[in-house]
Amino acid sequence: MSRRTLLGSGLTVATVAAAVIAARAGGVLDDALRAVGVEPHPEPDPGDTRSLERAATAQAVLIASIDATIGAHPGLEGSLNPLRVVADEQLVAVGGSLAATSVGPAPADPEDAAAELSRLAFDSAAAREDDAVSAASPDVARVLASMSAGLSQLAAAFGVVRS
C-alpha cells in the first residue's frame, strides 16, 4: 500500500467514524438513509463504536482542561494554543464535541497545570492503545493507534510547556 493510499484511507476512516457516532446520536435509521439515496454502511462493531465514544469523551475532557489552563494562566496561551488545535483535530475526527463537558479548575501553579495536561494526554494515549489493540475493524484500529501516538506527542509537548 502506498503512503498516499494509506493517508487517504486513514482520513476517510476518521470521517466515517465521526459520521457513525453522529448518526447514532441523532437516531438516523437506515431507511432514512436509503430515502435520500445513500446506502447505509454495514453495522459497525458495537465494541468499536464504544471505543470511539470513549475516545471522544476523553478528548473533550482534555480540551476543556486546556481551556481551563489557559483561562487560569494566560501566559501559557501562546504555547498551548497550537497544541489545542491538534487536540481539536483529534476530537473532530472521532465525532466528539465540547458540549456538556465540564472540568474543575486548573492547578494554581502553571507548571503543575501543564503537568496535569501531560498526565491527561498520557493516560488517554494508553487507553486508546488498549482500545486499538482490541478493535474489530482494522481501520478503526489504525485510527485509534495513530491517535494514541498523537496523544503521546501531546503529552511530551505539554511536559515542556513554559510561560
Next chain:
Amino acid sequence: MTRLDDLQSWLALEHEAVWLYGLIGARVDGVSKSASTSYDAHRLVRDRLIALVDKTGGQPVGPALTYGDSRIDSPKDARAAASSIEERVAAACVTVFGGADADGRRFAMTGLRRAALAALDWGAPVRAFPGLD
C-alpha cells in the same frame, strides 16, 4: 498473525534508518549523541523484525545498496532527514497495526509511539494522527 508484506515494508525502512543515523553520527557535529541513540533503537527494531519475518515464513528484505545522494552536512539537514524517516516508519507501523493480531498490534504500537516521539525530538511538529496525517 501479521501480514508479511506489511512487516517487510517496515523492515525496509528500519534498514534505511540504521543507514541514515550511522551517516548522521559520522558526518554531523552537534547531533551525534541523538543520532547514536536513534541508531541503537532502530538496530534493535530491525533485528526484531528480521526474526519476526523469518518466523512468519518470509525471507527478510535486506538493506538497499544506496538511499539516495542527498547531502547531510548540517544539523538542519540531519533533523529534516531524521524527521522524515521517523514519520515514514510511523506510517509503516500504522499499516502493520491494522492487519496484525493482538501481539503484533502491541509490537507495532511500540514502534509507532517510538517513531512519533523520535520525530518530535528531531524537530517534526506535533501531529493529530502520526502515520496517517
